[in-house]
Amino acid sequence: MAPAATAILRETFGFDDFRAGQAEIIEAVSRGENVLAIMPTGGGKSLCYQIPALMGEGLAVVISPLIALMRDQVCALREAGVEAGALTSANSPEETDAVLDAIGAGRLKLLYMAPERLASAAALSLLRRADVRLIAVDEAHCVSEWGHDFRPDYLRIGDLRRALDVPLAAFTATADEQTREEIVARLFQGHAPRIFLRGFDRPNIHLAFAVKNSPRRQILAFAEARRERAGIVYCATRAKTEALARALQEAGHAACHYHGGMEPDARRLVEERFAREDGLIVVATVAFGMGIDKPDIRWVAHADLSKSIESYYQEIGRAGRDGAPAETLTLFGPEDIRLRRAQIDEGLAPPERRAMDHGRLNALLGLAEAQECRRITLLGFFGESAAPCGNCDLCDAPPQLFDATTAVRKALSAALRTGERFGAGHLIDVLTGNATERLRGLGHDALPTFGVGREFSRSEWQGLFRQMMGHDLLRPDPSRHGALRMTEAARPILKGEAAITLRRDTIASIERRPVVRALVRDEDQPLFSALRAKRRALAEAASVPAYVIFPDRTLIEMAENRPADMDAMARISGVGAKKLERYGAAFLEVIAGEVAPLHPARRRLAGGEAGPIYDRLMEAQAELARGPGGTGKPLSCSHAQLARVARLGAADADMLERLLGERRAERFGAAFLEILRAGD
Structure with a gap:
């Protein structure tokens, strides 16, 4: 990795080490290669194009899908001391003029644009005149016509790449093989980019599923245990987002709803509130989330099952992007399965696409009904192997299993003998021998299967049918109003050629509450709360999201390590040079009380080897200010001169004379050389 990239990582962004996969992607992008990188949400995709943009000359254009995301990223970059701007419909005339002036003057390093803007001839003309050296595409899966996030204007990006004749780097959190092929064809016009496929594991996220049992109560209980922590609740319908948001508000939470039926200004207000407020809960449809860059979302709950395993992975991936502990809870039941099957069967996709979508839903249902570590099941879908993670509900409490072959x-026999024309309720009546008037009228009380399942209660049979639907042994038939029909996967079991094990613990109503993960130790909690309060005050004063000041992960490290001076503060992950200058003293005051101010020249050396050397040079200078005997004329070096000497690392008398001048070198040179040599 080029030293320049490592220096930018440390000095601008405040991190000592690259995350897995970042270094080689940055190296490829900075060399001008075309790149497609599939990285987990929260895996640090942004740095993979931001650092190359800062390493080279000219302008990097970033195509991003959401205005709120672009504004937040620009804000965060400016806080880190980077010249960045966005051209969006939300800009004021003054903001647009400032961005255009910065482009014209060659100062701007990163320009964020929405894909819709590429339809404008003026935008293309602007980019032709600018010194564009790189195009970066965030959320590249939006180019897939059969993806749920398809954006038609993403199809223009390939033409832009060809018109500007510059490298293109595309990034997405999840893309199966078909979507990857679409990205290559549409963005790179079939010229194969270098593809990086990084691990999908997010080990800091706790995974949990629960069968629906008064779902509103379950969501309220989950949120209550995580009060004042930012979270997202996903719902399948717009009406449910509004109702659940009201319930959370009535329970005393800061909560709001979000869905595609809201006016654009109302949606934008929710996006801005979520970015800026600590502890806000957004109850939303999947319209909320793509491009959400808030790193300190501490939990994600699903009031309804996602539509596929990829959707689930993306949605939970919005939690814990800062690497600190985060939690998830997904509620599911038979109605979720019926809804998701119907959405696929009644959609406009061709038959082969519908079959693929059923397969993706099956993968998610397999995760919901998993009998071993959730992470093993989830990563297995993405082609990765894993050991039991110790950070999911099934690792916390292994499930109770039983041989369910006979049941x-x-x-299955009951479904077949009734012509596969009935839902679970009627089939359970047959199995439990509940001779309803309707059942007797159909003659089903005379079937051989009538009453053969009395060993299970009605609620237990409901759990069994849900698991059978989850294992895709029975599937709702939309042409028969949701009646259950047997799938090919069930035939070996029916014929006695295969056995099946199911979970007993989700048949009985055993409710497990995921353990609330503490962000810091009990003894560090008061300091962590004080640091968050200071961050909130600074963010409000600057009108920026709180995480732009520092994410939770940085405050957690401060609370645990309790830095006592600027050197120690500079070594905290996420504290770059610019943020140390702006906020270091304020947070040190919270941790250690009043802190003596540092000269700017010394502060710029904080955290590095040159800092302590500077301090020793200052001490030596104070001792020799009036000469060895203390009777000479006062003489001193400037702070800038001492900083330059401290950075040398190695020097000789001639070099010091060139830096300090003859008189100062004569008085301080020997002492300074001794300090420099001792520091080697």
């Missing part, structure tokens, strides 16, 4: 065969 499943009884259920």
Whole structure:
């Protein structure tokens, strides 16, 4: 990795080490290669194009799908001392003029644009005149016509790349093989880029599923245990987002709803509130989330099952992007399965696409009904192997399993003998011998399967049917109003050629509450709360999101390590040079009380080897200010001169004379050389 990239990582962004996969992607992008990188949400995709942009000359254009995301990223870059800007419909005339002036003057390093802007001839003309050296595309899966996030204007990006004749780097959190092929074809016009496929594991996220049992109560309990922590609740319908947001508000939470039926200004207000307020809960449809860059979302709950395993992965991936502990809870039940099957069957996709979508839903249902570590199941879908993670509900409490072969065969037989024309309720009446008037009228009380399942209660049979639907043994038939029909996967079980094990703990109503993960130790909690309060005050004063000052992960490290001076503060992850200058003293005061001010020249050396050397040079200068005997004329070096000497690392008498001048070198040279040599 080029030293320049490592220096930018440390000095601008405040990190000592690259995350897995970042270094080689940055190296490829900085060399001018075309790149497609599939990285986990929160894996640090932004740095993979931001650092190359800062390493080279000219302008990097970033195509991003959401105005709120672009504004937040620009804000964060400016806080880090980077010249960045965005051209969006939300800009004021003054903001647009400032961005255009910066482009014209060659100062701007990163320009964020929405894909819709590429339809404008003026935008293309502007980019032709600018010194564009790189195009970066965030959320590149939006180019896939069959993806749920398809954006038609993303199809223009390939033409832009060809018109400007510059490298293109595309990034996405999840893309199966078909989507990757679409990205290559549409963005790179078939010229294969270098593809980086990084691990999908997010080990800081706790995974948990629960069968629906008064779902509103379950969500309220989950949120209550995480009060004042930012979270997202995903719902399948717009009406449910509004109702659940009201319930959370009535319970005393700061909560609001978000869905595609809201006016654009109302949606934008929610996006801005979520970015800026600590502890806000957004109850939303999947319209909320793509491009959400808030790193300190501490939990994500699903009031309804996602539509596929990729969707689930993306949605939970919005939690814990700062690497600190985060939690998830997904509620599911038979109605979720019926809804998601119907959405696929009634959609406009061709048959082969519908079959693929059923397969993706099956993968998610397999995760919901998993019998071993959730992470093993989830990563297995993405082609990765894993050991038991110790950070999911099934690792916390292993499930109770039983041989369900006989019970499943009884259920399948009941479905077949009733012509596969009925739902679970009627089939359970048959199995439990509940001779309703309707059942007797159909003659189903005379079936061989009538009453053969009395060993299970009605609620237990409901759990069994849900698991059978989850294992895709029975599937709702939309042409028969959701009646359950047997799939090919069930035939070996029915014929006695295969056995099946199911979970007993999700048949009985055993509710497990995921343990609330503490962000810091009990003894560090008061300091962590004080640091968050200071961050909130600074963010409000600057009108920026709180995480732009520092993310939770940085405050956690401050609370645990309790830096006592600027050198120690500079070594905290996420504290770059610019942020140390702006905020270091304010946070040190919270941690250690009043802190003596540092000269700017010394502060710029904080955290590095040159800092302590500067201090020793100052001490030596104070001793020799009036000469060895203390009777000479006062003489001193400037702070800038001492900083230059401290950075040398190695020097000789001639070099010091060139830096300090003859008189100062004569008085201080020997002492300074001794200090420099001792520091080697």
